[in-house]
Amino acid sequence: MKTEETAVQSGAKPRFRFTRKQSIGLVLGATIFGAAAQMLIKYGANNLASSSPIDMVTNPPLFTGYALYGIFTVLLVLALRDGELSILYPVISMTFAWVAILSVILLGERLNLFKVAGIGIIIVGVAILGRNSNR
Amino acid sequence: MTTPISSMLLVVTGSFIGSFGAVFLKSGAGKLTRNVLKLILNWRLAVGVALYLFSSYFYVLGLREGELTILYPLVSLGYIFTFIWSRIFFKEPFTTNKFIGLSLVVVGIVLLQLGNR
Numbered sequence: 001m002k003t004e005e006t007a008v009q010s011g012a013k014p015r016f017r018f019t020r021k022q023s024i025g026l027v028l029g030a031t032i033f034g035a036a037a038q039m040l041i042k043y044g045a046n047n048l049a050s051s052s053p054i055d056m057v058t059n060p061p062l063f064t065g066y067a068l069y070g071i072f073t074v075l076l077v078l079a080l081r082d083g084e085l086s087i088l089y090p091v092i093s094m095t096f097a098w099v100a101i102l103s104v105i106l107l108g109e110r111l112n113l114f115k116v117a118g119i120g121i122i123i124v125g126v127a128i129l130g131r132n133s134n135r
Numbered sequence: 136m137t138t139p140i141s142s143m144l145l146v147v148t149g150s151f152i153g154s155f156g157a158v159f160l161k162s163g164a165g166k167l168t169r170n171v172l173k174l175i176l177n178w179r180l181a182v183g184v185a186l187y188l189f190s191s192y193f194y195v196l197g198l199r200e201g202e203l204t205i206l207y208p209l210v211s212l213g214y215i216f217t218f219i220w221s222r223i224f225f226k227e228p229f230t231t232n233k234f235i236g237l238s239l240v241v242v243g244i245v246l247l248q249l250g251n252r
Contacts, residue, residue: 073160076160077164077180078164079164081164085158085217085221086217086221086225086229086233086237087236090236090237096243096244097247100247100250113250114249115246116250118248120243121239121242121243122247125238127236128235128236128239129237
């Protein structure tokens with residue numbers, strides 16, 4: 001929201017640039033939408049009455065899931081405008097971590113050592129990408 | 136249970152195609168404007184999204200058969216492909232932090248997916 005204001009105030013040729021941390025923040029935000037989309041699509045697919053194309057489009061969880069994927073893509077593209085692909089793309093892996101966490105909270109799936117280690121290592125990896133010092 | 140070579144090839148093909156989806160999204164993102172018509176006609180973004188959808192088709196086919204311990208790490212290849220393309224197509228520098236961050240992310244994904252079995 002603040003970014004919009006800045007762009008408008010700066011006059012005729014607004015060209016706001018996201019910093020590296022802001023771009024990473026955008027992708028992290030996007031991954032929450034991506035994770036929610038995956039959960040909804042999985043839920044929708046499991047509860048589908050029939051496999052007719054009309055059912056696949058009108059099923060509310062599936063439809064909402066696709067829409068959230070759309071938001072994910074918009075945020076990702078916005079981040080990619082100013083950020084480096086080699087930094088931002090691995091950040092998308094946080095989607096896997098959110099899905100694992102959401103599955104425990106919402107579906108009652110059990111955590112195990114592999115999952116906890118995986119989530120932890122992904123978070124450390126993303127944090128190191130954020131510390132990249134070439135800019 | 137063994138993993139058919141065909142499944143492995145399908146998954147590698149999927150991650151290869153998907154990595155180009157990322158390249159087109161990045162390339163299209165550089166041409167973002169406030170002009171709605173130009174935004175709709177931004178073919179790079181459209182190609183990027185289409186490649187993603189296309190790659191998921193290969194994943195679904197590839198993951199139907201075979202050992203996931205072998206196939207899941209192949210899915211993470213997409214991250215490594217994308218990393219290489221970002222150097223070749225966008226001249227992004229390779230740095231130590233990027234190498235460490237990417238390696239940890241790939242290891243994390245593989246562990247997480249092993250835990251999901």
